[in-house]
Amino acid sequence: MAQAQQPTQQQQRKIAAPPINSETQAFWDAAGQGKLLYKKCAGCGEPHFYPRPHCPFCFSDQVEWQEASGRGAIYTYSVMRRAPVPYAIAYVTLAEGPTMMTNIVDCDLNSIKIGQAVRLVFKPSEGGPPVPMFTPA
Amino acid sequence: MSIKGKAYIVGIYEHPTRLATDKTVPQLHAESAKGALEDAGLTKNDIDGYFCAAGDMAGLGQLSMTDYLGLKTRHIDSTDVGGSSYLLQVGHAAEAIALGKCSIALITLAGRPRAEGMATGTQPRAPERPMPESGFELPYAPATANMYAMAAMRHMHQYGTTSEQMAWVKVAASHHAQHNPHAMLRDVVTVEEVVNSPMIADPLHRLDCCVISDGGGAIIMTTPEIAKSLKRPLVKVIGSGEAPKHQMGGKVDLTYSGAVWSGPLAFEEAGVKPSDIKYASIYDSFTITVLMQLEDLGFCEKGQGGRFVSDGNLIAGVGKLPFNTDGGGLCNNHPSNRGGLTKVLEAVRQLRGEAHPAVQVKNCDIALAHGTGGSLGTRHAAATVIMERE
Ligand SMILES: [Zn+2]
Numbered sequence: 001m002a003q004a005q006q007p008t009q010q011q012q013r014k015i016a017a018p019p020i021n022s023e024t025q026a027f028w029d030a031a032g033q034g035k036l037l038y039k040k041c042a043g044c045g046e047p048h049f050y051p052r053p054h055c056p057f058c059f060s061d062q063v064e065w066q067e068a069s070g071r072g073a074i075y076t077y078s079v080m081r082r083a084p085v086p087y088a089i090a091y092v093t094l095a096e097g098p099t100m101m102t103n104i105v106d107c108d109l110n111s112i113k114i115g116q117a118v119r120l121v122f123k124p125s126e127g128g129p130p131v132p133m134f135t136p137a
Numbered sequence: 138m139s140i141k142g143k144a145y146i147v148g149i150y151e152h153p154t155r156l157a158t159d160k161t162v163p164q165l166h167a168e169s170a171k172g173a174l175e176d177a178g179l180t181k182n183d184i185d186g187y188f189c190a191a192g193d194m195a196g197l198g199q200l201s202m203t204d205y206l207g208l209k210t211r212h213i214d215s216t217d218v219g220g221s222s223y224l225l226q227v228g229h230a231a232e233a234i235a236l237g238k239c240s241i242a243l244i245t246l247a248g249r250p251r252a253e254g255m256a257t258g259t260q261p262r263a264p265e266r267p268m269p270e271s272g273f274e275l276p277y278a279p280a281t282a283n284m285y286a287m288a289a290m291r292h293m294h295q296y297g298t299t300s301e302q303m304a305w306v307k308v309a310a311s312h313h314a315q316h317n318p319h320a321m322l323r324d325v326v327t328v329e330e331v332v333n334s335p336m337i338a339d340p341l342h343r344l345d346c347c348v349i350s351d352g353g354g355a356i357i358m359t360t361p362e363i364a365k366s367l368k369r370p371l372v373k374v375i376g377s378g379e380a381p382k383h384q385m386g387g388k389v390d391l392t393y394s395g396a397v398w399s400g401p402l403a404f405e406e407a408g409v410k411p412s413d414i415k416y417a418s419i420y421d422s423f424t425i426t427v428l429m430q431l432e433d434l435g436f437c438e439k440g441q442g443g444r445f446v447s448d449g450n451l452i453a454g455v456g457k458l459p460f461n462t463d464g465g466g467l468c469n470n471h472p473s474n475r476g477g478l479t480k481v482l483e484a485v486r487q488l489r490g491e492a493h494p495a496v497q498v499k500n501c502d503i504a505l506a507h508g509t510g511g512s513l514g515t516r517h518a519a520a521t522v523i524m525e526r527e
Binding site (some may be wrong): 013015016017018019020021023024027028038046047048049050052055056057075076077078079080081082083087089090091093097098099100101102103114115125128131133 | 259261263267269270271272273274275276277278279280282283284286287288289290291294335336337338339340341384385386387388389391515
């Protein structure tokens with residue numbers, strides 16, 4: 001069987017709505033305003049992601065929401081070819097330190113590189129808040 | 138306190154089915170248990186410890202299976218961390234036997250993802266109830282293949298590992314599978330065939346991925362005294378180790394696995410080194426999984442896995458470290474999408490001298506079985522078991 005022609009521009013992929021709970025409501029409220037939040041610990045000073053009410057490094061509950069600049073670099077990625085619409089999953093390391101899972105969007109999927117500078121964009125989810133993703137800077 | 142030499146593997150069974158359209162999952166568990174009991178020369182009512190991973194059976198599956206099989210036990214274990222669960226359970230059974238908490242332990246695995254038409258590696262799977270990380274992962278469509286692919290991509294970037302090197306893992310497995318009449322894929326493949334197979338999730342090709350199969354298996358473990366009263370070759374557990382690895386609060390590093398912790402625990406307990414291992418069963422969900430685990434277990438230096446697996450180094454009778462001589466998950470089977478139990482089975486066959494003659498390792502006195510359950514790309518549990526023939 002011949003390999004199907006792969007589109008290189010990301011088309012519309014249906015993005016699942018994130019499950020939201022009392023821990024993460026503030027994160028998704030901010031996402032609705034175009035802001036990406038992470039948590040920083042007042043006890044040990046470490047930022048962490050995904051955000052929790054307790055620091056995963058020192059277990060302090062003195063953790064505070066911080067707004068990320070939206071700048072980052074691709075730590076690793078993979079283009080899923082066996083999907084109705086191919087898409088690029090990735091880990092992006094934020095300028096502020098933590099690395100987060102995301103998608104790389106609005107670009108030629110075959111041009112993505114590890115180390116590439118990216119910037120924050122939001123994409124609508126199905127029946128949920130917009131979701132933070134990244135595109136080449 | 139150590140488990141070294143305090144528990145023996147006396148019964149093993151691998152279900153021959155690879156497509157169980159007409160059998161249920163509990164039935165596959167039961168048939169596997171029966172096979173392992175017959176291999177050991179024991180009966181169902183001898184069992185006083187039962188290990189069944191909840192993931193094989195929905196809900197309180199361990200309890201339902203205890204009922205279904207009609208067991209009366211004094212030790213219950215439903216440890217479930219994905220495909221490596223059964224390797225952890227061998228360690229846990231050895232601990233329970235060493236402490237006298239049970240004397241004859243049964244471990245079973247069964248599943249039928251193939252009959253159920255599951256797109257195991259390429260379809261994102263949401264947990265029944267959201268996990269704490271779900272909101273920060275599910276929107277991005279993590280499947281199994283693209284998670285392992287991200288680990289492979291970073292390894293290639295950081296260490297210069299190539300697709301051709303990863304392909305050698307599959308080539309070696311296929312050389313072994315040609316001798317296994319039950320294996321799903323028995324054709325020997327070349328490096329070129331692997332790297333020219335369709336891309337699934339960059340950089341993993343179709344032939345970098347394990348098979349989707351139905352089936353099951355079972356293991357019986359017991360005390361040294363009971364083992365010596367039975368008629369099977371004596372295979373004892375001499376070391377075990379387990380360790381989780383995760384995203385570390387955002388300090389993500391996909392270049393190594395939990396084997397960097399589980400391996401040293403097992404080697405230290407066993408009192409042996411990687412160079413003492415004559416045969417290794419290494420969980421092969423994907424080719425990258427094997428390459429990375431071999432590095433992390435200390436069979437080669439970190440970053441040298443690509444060179445280590447190349448040129449047939451994993452092929453029995455050819456290379457320095459024969460691996461997965463049953464064809465492994467890449468060619469033989471991957472029952473319930475979980476490869477940990479079958480890894481133990483082939484290691485025991487090698488130690489007994491009961492592997493296929495074409496792949497039997499000469500003087501195989503010490504063997505290792507290792508696995509990664511969950512995902513290399515997010516969270517996983519590594520487990521290492523070292524066994525010795527007495
Ligand atoms: Zn802290």
